[in-house]
Amino acid sequence: AQKITQTQPGMFVQEKEAVTLDCTYDTSDPSYGLFWYKQPSSGEMIFLIYQGSYDQQNATEGRYSLNFQKARKSANLVISASQLGDSAMYFCAMREAYNFNKFYFGSGTKLNVKP
Amino acid sequence: DTEVTQTPKHLVMGMTNKKSLKCEQHMGHRAMYWYKQKAKKPPELMFVYSYEKLSINESVPSRFSPECPNSSLLNLHLHALQPEDSALYLCASSQKTGAYNEQFFGPGTRLTVL
Numbered sequence: 001a002q003k004i005t006q007t008q009p010g011m012f013v014q015e016k017e018a019v020t021l022d023c024t025y026d027t028s029d030p031s032y033g034l035f036w037y038k039q040p041s042s043g044e045m046i047f048l049i050y051q052g053s054y055d056q057q058n059a060t061e062g063r064y065s066l067n068f069q070k071a072r073k074s075a076n077l078v079i080s081a082s083q084l085g086d087s088a089m090y091f092c093a094m095r096e097a098y099n100f101n102k103f104y105f106g107s108g109t110k111l112n113v114k115p
Numbered sequence: 116d117t118e119v120t121q122t123p124k125h126l127v128m129g130m131t132n133k134k135s136l137k138c139e140q141h142m143g144h145r146a147m148y149w150y151k152q153k154a155k156k157p158p159e160l161m162f163v164y165s166y167e168k169l170s171i172n173e174s175v176p177s178r179f180s181p182e183c184p185n186s187s188l189l190n191l192h193l194h195a196l197q198p199e200d201s202a203l204y205l206c207a208s209s210q211k212t213g214a215y216n217e218q219f220f221g222p223g224t225r226l227t228v229l
Contacts, residue, residue, distance in 0.1 A: 033215045043203050045158070045220035052215050091157055101171045101212050103148075105157035 001026050004092050006106035013082045014114050020067070021077040021109045023092030031097035034075040036066065039089040039108075048090075051075060079111075087113045118142075119221035121206050127227045130196060136224050138189040138206030144219075146212045147189040149181060150205040152223075158205055164189060165212050196228045 005024045013019040025034065036048040051059045051066045059066040067076040079086055092106040119140045128134050138147065146165045150158035163171035164183040172181075178200075180192040189206055203225050207218040 033217075035217055037220075042222070043152075043205075043225070044222040045205060045207070047217050047219060050215075050217050089155075095213075095216070097213070101163045101165070102160060103218060108155075108157055 002106075003027065003104035004094055004106035006092055006109050008109045009107070010110040010112070012112050012114055013079075015084060016081055018078060018080045019082055019111065021079070021090050021092075021111065023075045023077065023106060025073050025075060025092075025094050025104075027073075027094065027096055029096040029098050033095045034066070034068070035093040035095070035103075036064070036075075036077045037091045037093060038086075039091065041088070045091070049077070082113045084113050084115060087111060119206055119208055119219050121204075121221035121224050123224060124222065125225045125227075127229065128193065128196065129229050130198075132196075133192070133194045135193065136191040136204055136206075136226075138191075138221055139187055140208040140219070140221075141187055142208065142210075142219070143186075144208035144210050145186060146209045146216070147183065148207040148209075148218065149189070149191050150207065151200075152203040152205055162191075163212065170212070193226075196226075198228050201226055201228045 032053045034051045038046045049061045049064045051068045063080045065078045089108045094104045122137045149161040152158040161175045162181040167183045182190040203223045205223045206221040209216040209218045
């Protein structure tokens with residue numbers, strides 16, 4: 001089974017609107033971390049936000065928030081007030097405590113922000 | 116300084132060449148990683164170094180040879196590569212290996228093998 005599933009290969013959003021990128025994960029480890037990365041066409045992977053499995057509150061970093069629903073094993077990224085510079089590929093990733101050397105990535109979602 | 120640097124940015128090499136990719140971080144991180152990324156795909160883990168010791172080799176062909184001379188530097192030595200090895204090679208580092216440690220990535224080296 002896939003560890004990380006991103007079901008939206010591509011998405012469009014109007015500038016200044018909010019957008020949600022979906023991510024579901026699969027693990028039997030009670031301790032894990034969830035991460036979102038942004039990859040513009042230049043190639044660099046930019047760390048956006050992190051959520052630990054024991055965190056009670058949803059993580060937020062500026063315009064980014066992570067909608068963490070542990071029972072549903074989902075960790076959706078919400079970008080508020082989209083900007084043209086948000087156009088990029090977005091990857092959801094997970095790291096487990098018992099397999100801590102590995103970083104599991106989803107297949108990515110390509111976000112296009114329209115002016 | 117929250118930066119991972121990689122050199123060169125671009126590399127074109129023939130199948131008989133020997134070249135090296137270099138990665139450097141000065142964040143005091145003790146775990147460093149090499150990834151290979153093909154277009155429109157997620158990064159694939161190649162190697163993990165933890166406290167300067169190789170802890171994971173994801174069945175990578177021997178034509179790729181990693182080296183960690185010290186805690187700040189990571190090299191990837193390339194020899195007798197194939198055209199299918201053309202990809203973006205990303206280096207990353209994290210404070211330690213562990214579930215709660217995010218990885219910080221460098222800008223990558225775009226490798227073309229002719």
